[in-house]
Amino acid sequence: MPPDSTDAALFGSAFAVPEDWSARLIPDLGGRLAVITGGNTGLGLATARELARAGADVVLAVRSTGRGAAAAADIRQAAPRSRVDVHRLDLADLGSVGDFADRFLDEYPALDLLINNAGVMATSRQTTADGFELQFGVNHLGHFALTGRLLPALAAATAARVVTVSSALHAVGRLDFRDLQSRRHYRRLRAYGTSKLANLLFTGELDRRAQAAGLALRAYAVNPGYAATSLLTAGRPGVLRPLLALPNALLAVGPRTGALPTLCAATLPGLPGATYLAPRHLSGLRGTPAVLPPSPHARHRPTATRLWEISQSLTTTHYDFPTPARLP
Structure with missing residues (x-):
């Protein structure tokens, strides 16, 4: 797509964030509920902890409920007045996404904050339970399906927000609609960048459709920067881990700092x-x-709209907006 085909309405804000913004400026979140995918470690745990400290109740949506329980104990120690629940969610399995959403909608009347944080990075080519390329399937399609299934709870909140964690590497991504699952050509970092590009396109389209439907729902995308997490080294051969961990030690910021764009x-x-x-x-x-x-x-x-329609078809997730959306 040529540069002059961009739409300034997508990510066109000139809003100025205070240069000294930090977690201490988070307003009181008492009475609000947040779901954080991958909230048991790294950026997700740091995000969940700060939201709870500000008064929010949090749900950790995690693959391992054991590790989730340990994270919940950590958060409760930092924020003893907040409710912290743990529910299993595997974004690589749309059946698990549906089960999580059904349980959530049965238990909670509304959702104020959905933090689409979990992800995988630069893996060898693998597929999800539903046959999708792993990075595209987890980072984009899993979160697309989750957000759509939780839309009734988001719509029931006073002013819900959906925050999706992308990456600076979205700039190397390219969406090839003839080969979305990278069956013909697969490069680890390019596939990761493509999944993070999809996160951004999804965010812009979700916000546009929510506004057209008259929902008080807003969508945001964030780049945590160069954060020292296990994402880069997870699943790598043992001999490579020290080499991959070296840039983390020398250049990266910690999870608390890396979580600031999400918290903001x-x-x-x-x-x-x-x-x-x-x-x-x-x-x-x-x-x-x-x-x-x-x-x-x-x-x-146009790419955002086409990706949305294809994502609905692939995940069989159709966003049931409360009123028919008349898109601008």
Whole structure:
């Protein structure tokens, strides 16, 4: 897609985030409920902990309920007045996504914050339980299906927000609709970048459709910067892990700092929808959160619309907006 085919309405905000923004500026979240995918470790755990400290109740949506229980105990110690629940969710299995959503809708009347945080990075080519390429399937399709299934709870909230964690590497991604599952050509980092590009296109389209339907729901995408988490080294051969961990030790910020763009998107009052937040320095690698423009490929409305329609078909998830959406 050529650069001049971008749509300024997608991620076109010029909103200024205070340069000194930090977790201490999170407003009181008492009475609000947040779901964090992958909330048992790294950025997800740091996000869940700070939301709970601000008064929110949190649901950790995790593959391992054992590790989730340990994370919940950590959060309860930091925020003893907040409710912390753990539910199993495997984003690589649409059956698990459906089971999680059904349990959630039975138990909770509304959802204020959905943090689409979990992900996999630069894996060898593998497939999900439903036959999707793993990175595209988990990072995009799993979260697409989850958000759609939880839409009734999001619509029931006063002013819900959906925050999806993308990456600076979305800029290397390219959506080939003839080979979305990378069967003909597979490169680890390109496939990861494509899944993160899909996160951005999904965010812009979700916000647009929610506004057209008259919902008080806003969607945001974030780049945590270069954060020291296990995402880069997970699943790598043992001999490679020390080499891959070295840049983390020398250059990366910790999970608490890496979670700041997510926390800002989830809680900053007045933040326009379809906004992309990333660290303000070193081309989005370090610094406090700021509104930055994503790559031109992430702002192409026809691609966002086509990806949405294909994602609905692949996941058999159809967003049931309360009123018929008349898209601008």
